Amino acid sequence: xDDARDDELLTIGAFAARARLSAKALRLYxxxxxxxxxxxxxxxxxxxxxxxxxxxxxxxxxxxQLDMPLAKVAExxxxxxxxxxxxxxxxxxxxxxRVAGQRxxxxxxxxxxxxxxxxxxxxxxxxxxxxxxxxxxSETRHTLAGELPAWIGASLGRLEEAARECGGVTAxxxxxxxxxxxxxxxxxxxxxxxxxxxxxxxxxxEERGRAWQSRVRVEPARRLARTRITKAQVAHPQILxxxxxxxxxxxxxxxxxxxxxxxxxxxxxxxxxxxxxxxxIAFPVS
Numbered sequence: 001x002d003d004a005r006d007d008e009l010l011t012i013g014a015f016a017a018r019a020r021l022s023a024k025a026l027r028l029y030x031x032x033x034x035x036x037x038x039x040x041x042x043x044x045x046x047x048x049x050x051x052x053x054x055x056x057x058x059x060x061x062x063x064x065q066l067d068m069p070l071a072k073v074a075e076x077x078x079x080x081x082x083x084x085x086x087x088x089x090x091x092x093x094x095x096x097x098r099v100a101g102q103r104x105x106x107x108x109x110x111x112x113x114x115x116x117x118x119x120x121x122x123x124x125x126x127x128x129x130x131x132x133x134x135x136x137x138s139e140t141r142h143t144l145a146g147e148l149p150a151w152i153g154a155s156l157g158r159l160e161e162a163a164r165e166c167g168g169v170t171a172x173x174x175x176x177x178x179x180x181x182x183x184x185x186x187x188x189x190x191x192x193x194x195x196x197x198x199x200x201x202x203x204x205x206e207e208r209g210r211a212w213q214s215r216v217r218v219e220p221a222r223r224l225a226r227t228r229i230t231k232a233q234v235a236h237p238q239i240l241x242x243x244x245x246x247x248x249x250x251x252x253x254x255x256x257x258x259x260x261x262x263x264x265x266x267x268x269x270x271x272x273x274x275x276x277x278x279x280x281i282a283f284p285v286s
Contacts, residue, residue: 008051009039015049019057026057032070034060034077066092100232100274108241124227124245128285133221134171136192137162137201139214140178144186145236152191156265158212159193162204167196172266174282182236192219222259225250226282232274234263242281250285259284 016023029035030047035057037047049057056077063073072091076084139155156173163169171194181187195201201216209215227249229242243261250257267278 009048010051012037012047012049015051015053015057018051019054019061021057021061025061028070029057029060032074034070034074063088066095097232097274100230101235101238104230104233104241105235105238108238111241124229124242124249126225126227126246126249128223128225131171131222131224134194134219135196135198135201135216136194136219137166137205137209137214137216138190138192139212140188140190142186142188143181144184145182148181148189148236151189152265153269155191155212156193159191159214162201162209162214163193163195166200166204170194170196172264174262174264176260176262178260194219222284223286224262224280224282225253225255225285226264226280228277229279229281230275231269231272231278234279239281246281246283250283255285257283258286 010018012023012026016026019026021029026035026047026049030037035049035053038050038053039048040046041048059077060073063076064070068076068091072087076087076091079087137159139159141151141155143151152175156175160169160173173191173193176190176192177187178190179185179187181189195216198216198218205214205216225246227242227246229239233239233242246261247257261281261283264280264282265278266280267276269278272278
């Protein structure tokens with residue numbers, strides 16, 4: 001009897017009521033290939049659905065309640081069980097990362113708009129740390145804020161691969177901002193990876209580094225004032241709150257900024273969640 005009920009043909013109106021969807025939504029899902037009618041009358045163009053399609057219709061509706069784009073919904077409903085669950089997990093991880101970043105940005109903007117920037121900045125814990133001199137292999141590029149994340153990931157990946165041929169990476173990679181990077185200002189920024197073998201690094205740079213305009217230099221010993229931020233806080237412009245907090249702390253301590261600011265990446269970016277600490281925002285001070 002269940003099979004018979006599953007085979008029952010319903011008009012679009014009756015099916016919409018059973019699936020708790022509108023006829024308009026069903027027509028859209030038909031055009032997208034998400035939920036195709038079982039039968040379309042050649043003369044009238046009327047769509048007919050089988051009751052057995054109700055489960056997919058309700059799945060589509062539930063996925064849309066997650067604000068999932070229709071193209072992504074199509075991927076999920078056409079995948080097998082484990083594959084569909086994996087696609088949902090990936091989508092939701094992206095949602096959580098975006099919301100975490102937006103929450104941080106809202107806090108930053110709330111402080112600015114209310115005149116309580118100092119109160120917001122006070123949530124960042126700032127400390128000083130002494131860093132010894134390091135030999136680094138680096139790339140420098142003029143880049144706007146929108147292009148920055150992709151360039152940082154690609155350049156640090158190239159430099160870390162090079163470092164493995166130069167005695168290995170000896171400390172956390174970092175990015176130095178020699179001038180402002182924003183939506184209007186393009187820096188430049190410099191990606192740096194500390195390496196163990198200076199001679200090997202210079203040989204590598206001379207032989208294979210020209211394509212990316214890499215160079216080898218000695219980063220002098222420095223005292224850094226730094227604060228630690230999460231992956232969600234790294235996104236622009238909310239990351240600006242961390243830079244402001246460190247600058248404010250430096251001034252309050254009677255210290256002087258003694259070089260360009262930097263981001264120090266000490267964690268596995270891909271393996272980290274939105275709330276995991278991944279980066280230090282730092283200023284050399286004297």
